[in-house]
Amino acid sequence: MPDARPRKITLAEMRAANVRGLLIYCSDYHCSHWTAISGDRWPDDVRLSDLEPRFTCQACGRRGADVRPDCRSAQKIDWRSIARY
Helix, strand or coil, X not given: CCCCCCCCCEHHHHHHCCCCEEEEEECCCCCCCEEEEECXXXXXXXXXXXXXXXXXXXXCCXXXXXXXXXXXXXXXXXXXXXXXX
């Protein structure tokens, strides 16, 4: 049976948007445990959806997660350093 999960972006696409962090949410909506981690340990060709089955919730023990980019971790751009037109 093919996997029904949608394919998410790759870490390379996420990093191109200056986002390096990941938000990991427990797949059990009753648990609602989550954590923020760095995505630097995985190579660029890995998709966020490829990582989801690898996580186990430390609060309830359920296997699987919802992995999303942590946009709060985006590198801040100093717009003052960019040439003005």
